[in-house]
Amino acid sequence: MKNIWIIAKKDLGSFFSSPVFYSLTSVFLILNGFIFFNILNFFSLQSFQAQQMRGGGMGLNLNEMVIEPSFHNMAVILLLIIPLVTMRSFAEEKKSKTFALLLSSPIHLVEIIVGKFLACMIVIGLMILLSAYSTGYLMLVGNPEMGPVITGYLGILLMTGCYVAMGLFASSLTDNQIIAAVISFGLALFMWIIGWGSQAAGSGLGQLFEYLSLITHLEHFLKGLISSSDLVYYLSFILFGLFLTYRVLESSRWR
Amino acid sequence: MIEVEQLSKSYGPREAIKDLSFQIEKGEVVGFLGPNGAGKSTTMNILSCIMPASSGSVKICGFDVFEQALEIRKIIGYLPETPPLYSDMVVYDYLSFAARLRNVPLKNTQSAVEQVIEKCSLKEVSERIIGRLSKGYQQRVGIAQAMIHNPDILILDEPTIGLDPIQIIEIRKLIQELALSHTIILSSHILPEITQICKRVIIISDGQIAAVDSLEALTTRLRKGERLVLNVRRNSSEILEKLRTLKKVNAVTEHQPANYTIDCEPNADIQDEIAQLSLNNQWGIVELKTVSMTLEDIFLKLTLEESEVP
Ligand SMILES: Nc1ncnc2c1ncn2[C@@H]1O[C@H](COP(=O)(O)OP(=O)(O)OP(=O)(O)O)[C@@H](O)[C@H]1O
Ligand SMILES: [Mg+2]
Numbered sequence: 001m002k003n004i005w006i007i008a009k010k011d012l013g014s015f016f017s018s019p020v021f022y023s024l025t026s027v028f029l030i031l032n033g034f035i036f037f038n039i040l041n042f043f044s045l046q047s048f049q050a051q052q053m054r055g056g057g058m059g060l061n062l063n064e065m066v067i068e069p070s071f072h073n074m075a076v077i078l079l080l081i082i083p084l085v086t087m088r089s090f091a092e093e094k095k096s097k098t099f100a101l102l103l104s105s106p107i108h109l110v111e112i113i114v115g116k117f118l119a120c121m122i123v124i125g126l127m128i129l130l131s132a133y134s135t136g137y138l139m140l141v142g143n144p145e146m147g148p149v150i151t152g153y154l155g156i157l158l159m160t161g162c163y164v165a166m167g168l169f170a171s172s173l174t175d176n177q178i179i180a181a182v183i184s185f186g187l188a189l190f191m192w193i194i195g196w197g198s199q200a201a202g203s204g205l206g207q208l209f210e211y212l213s214l215i216t217h218l219e220h221f222l223k224g225l226i227s228s229s230d231l232v233y234y235l236s237f238i239l240f241g242l243f244l245t246y247r248v249l250e251s252s253r254w255r
Numbered sequence: 256m257i258e259v260e261q262l263s264k265s266y267g268p269r270e271a272i273k274d275l276s277f278q279i280e281k282g283e284v285v286g287f288l289g290p291n292g293a294g295k296s297t298t299m300n301i302l303s304c305i306m307p308a309s310s311g312s313v314k315i316c317g318f319d320v321f322e323q324a325l326e327i328r329k330i331i332g333y334l335p336e337t338p339p340l341y342s343d344m345v346v347y348d349y350l351s352f353a354a355r356l357r358n359v360p361l362k363n364t365q366s367a368v369e370q371v372i373e374k375c376s377l378k379e380v381s382e383r384i385i386g387r388l389s390k391g392y393q394q395r396v397g398i399a400q401a402m403i404h405n406p407d408i409l410i411l412d413e414p415t416i417g418l419d420p421i422q423i424i425e426i427r428k429l430i431q432e433l434a435l436s437h438t439i440i441l442s443s444h445i446l447p448e449i450t451q452i453c454k455r456v457i458i459i460s461d462g463q464i465a466a467v468d469s470l471e472a473l474t475t476r477l478r479k480g481e482r483l484v485l486n487v488r489r490n491s492s493e494i495l496e497k498l499r500t501l502k503k504v505n506a507v508t509e510h511q512p513a514n515y516t517i518d519c520e521p522n523a524d525i526q527d528e529i530a531q532l533s534l535n536n537q538w539g540i541v542e543l544k545t546v547s548m549t550l551e552d553i554f555l556k557l558t559l560e561e562s563e564v565p
Contacts (some may be wrong), residue, residue, distance in 0.1 A: 101339035105356040106328040
């Protein structure tokens, strides 16, 4: 545990001292904010019209019309941002030969991987936290249902974990950060759209594709549902990603 | 303390080292000597558990490098060929990080860092970013990193590369100091360094051990013959021929006019005969002396003999 934190702390230090982190965070917040206010604008327009037509009464559902699409968009933006956060994790260490320092220290490879995972999660968690002002604003002006908001954040966090695990895996494959980013972006996008293949594939395979898709599981969380099947999916996805990373790093020592 | 047996390592089809076997006792200072690509760094990487060997075994303090790597990593400090430095970190923070990685308890970290800063004379750069330091200072940070946890065994891959002459002397001094209480393995292709620091040399060439011995033993063993230098006043071609006719002389070469090197068999004791010849033919001896071969020659000779280049 102590070793994991030593690694994570070092990586966090280099994140926060590098302009990459700040530019990524700014881009994330700007895109997120832009989309949020557009959705909100559209929503108020709609509810205004609804009021006119039906003559007041029930407003439209804030959760369904604002929060859910915001989460969706955040998931897309994260898909673009996270590969840029994870790309340096191992690629940079290998390129600058600093990996030898970690490998010659009395610390297990698993601890190194988990430490780096933790660092990336904290960085992205921080970005998400900063963007949560939009939810705060909604709570001030309206009264959204809190259940789906909380499960939504949980779902986003789990999905982030999957992106990060894929990103670390990609980063372990190469000593080139750009290649790492491209691979992890490709992987993440593929795992996102794999559900589209379900129509083309037969019913059995189709269901599998549907199950494998990252986005299918997020839907449930956004609706406020936590099912063990979704939790198992996300957690095993993360573990599998980290396991692959372990195998790659372990076997690259043999070459 | 370190036992290496039949160690081999291949990178794909290419064999980097073949069947290395040697032993290193506690407290020894051993030098790995060999030309570029000999396999020094590969061997050191295996000793410090960074990469596994293809075959063979290495035991350090009774621990197997493959099976008990974590135990071994606690007792070694390693400076790889390229110092493992994070260029965006401040020297002090980097050394603290290294200390924590190497299991130095939190409360001792500060004193450990300050000690190595002192020892490696890093005081004036301790607050600077590593990436902006000169190569020599970076190398010193690399050495500092290796000794931060006061390990029993230090493995230093070309520790003085990139340093200026004064620093080289300082680092040598530092290594000599460390040698009092540590087992040290260092590699180099610079001979004077090895002669000054190491008691024992392991000469590697083409991935194989060409010789393991103490310096004195190596020198005597390699003096398969003696070498005399002769300086005379007169300069004529007959001198060369006359010298060659002497018994027990293997070869005579003329470097400059009237300056000859004579390679003869061990203990030939032919100085008197040469003097006699000179008197008889009035060459006019200016100088006649035995020279011992330097390690440089030994090194060249050893490695050349291996690959059978004349
Ligand atoms: N990662 C690698 N992949 C393939 N071959 C390698 C690798 N590392 C080293 N080699 C080869 O193994 C051999 C030994 O290399 P090594 O780096 O151990 O030599 P060295 O004695 O340290 O040389 P130098 O004095 O130049 O540092 C060389 O022929 C080298 O080309
Ligand atoms: Mg080398």
